[in-house]
Amino acid sequence: MAGAKDSVVTIPAAVADTLVKFSQAVWDEDADDTTTIDSGTSGGTLYAIEIDNSANSVDVYLKGWFIAGVGTVNIGTTAPNLVLKCASGTKTQYTFSNGVKYTLQFRVAVLTTGGTAGTTAPDSTVYANFLFTAD
């Protein structure tokens, strides 16, 4: 499933209470370019995230915000709840045994700086697979 900048990927209600896996190109260029996994607004649980940074020669950081509404994340300023590093030219999978609970919605972007700071996206697309359930 491909996405676009500032896109919202809506998980149909019929599958919202099951494990859902999808691929999404994730990136950021400007302050509010994020991808929202819209599984409703009552949160959910993340069980695994695979990050494919094969196409870049720089390390990247997948950042997640547990916040609702497109445009509510100001990248570089809004503190992310989750940060996962993926080294240059590699693919890394993070699996969470009991899952990571998130509230509201899960919004993601990929940047070249960890923590909160940084607004620079990698040059090439980074792909990510997510495995989660909606509450």
Added chain:
Amino acid sequence: MPTYSTSPFVTDLQSTLVVADDIDEDGITDATGRAGAFFVVHIINGSDDAYLNIYDNGNPTLGTTEPDWIFPVQENNTYVVYIDSGVAFGSALSLIGNQSAGGSAGAAPTNLDVRVMVSDTVRA
């Protein structure tokens, strides 16, 4: 009172277990004394919502140094992070706990224990 310990290195091939009980906002800096990769992170939170910040940095400062990894954990929750091939850190491994997102300066967790399994390199 935080309690930190790291298993001794015997050879470069030996895995290392970093133990951080009741980790606080000062955390454990340069836990391994060298570069390496970590494969498993066990996070046990016995109190309020908290964050584990992990740095590829031997002397990070919470609120100033950007963490390379941030793992959130809800109150009274526990999970294990498995990283298939491991993720490398190039300088040193440091761990800091807090109750604020984004690696921001914030209060220490009140009951956050962490175990990190480290090896010498990524096993691709």
